[in-house]
Amino acid sequence: MPxxxxxxxxxxxxxxxxxxxNIGIEVYCPLVTQIRQWSDRKKKVETPLISSYVFVNVTENEREKVFQVPGVVRYLFWLGKPAVIRNEEIEALKDSLKEAVFKTEITSLKPGSPISIPHxxxxxxLGTVSQVNKNSVKIILQEMGILITLIKHESA
Structure with a gap:
């Protein structure tokens, strides 16, 4: 199934x-653990890797079943058809999230610069630097049509 x-x-x-x-649909919502700072404490929080997107493994006949769930807006389309993700890509994403997160230092990046994500x-x-801040960099991944933010975190 796609x-x-x-x-x-x-x-x-x-x-x-x-x-x-709960309604029997195979779903994958990739999550990452982030350290969030409040005024009085730091806390580890699981957040979605890709905001507002969830992957579902359903047959063509079952596609409408997802709209029974509150919070579902629509399917993502590519070239006029529902976007299909190969099983290998989902497995690669799952495998990459199992690995330890490496600390990455951000140095001399400018908006418009091409960049390859190292970890x-x-x-x-491959992406293009959109914005550089003191502790983060926003990168546009054209191939996936998303904007990601790499944030520098201090140890908890």
Missing amino acids: WFVIYTQARNEKKVALRLE GPFQGK
Whole structure:
């Protein structure tokens, strides 16, 4: 069965994934652990790797079943057809998330510069630097049609 990409309401990825599993649909919501800073503490939080997207493994006949779940907005389309993700790509994403996260130093990047992602789930993907801040870099991955933010984290 092919994997399809579902667009969800903002900040509903984990809830949608759980609800889809509850109705018997195979779902994958890639999560990463981040350290978030509050005024009084630091906390590890699991957040979706790709905001507002969840992958589902359904047959063509079962595709409409996902709309029974609150929070599902639509399927992602590519060239007028629902975007299909190969099983190998999902497995590669799962494998890359199992690896330890490496600390990456951001040096002398300028908006418009091409960059290859050195580590993590998007390792080897080519992108273009969109914005450089003190502790983060925004990179556009044209091939996937997404914007990612690499954030420098201090140890917890």
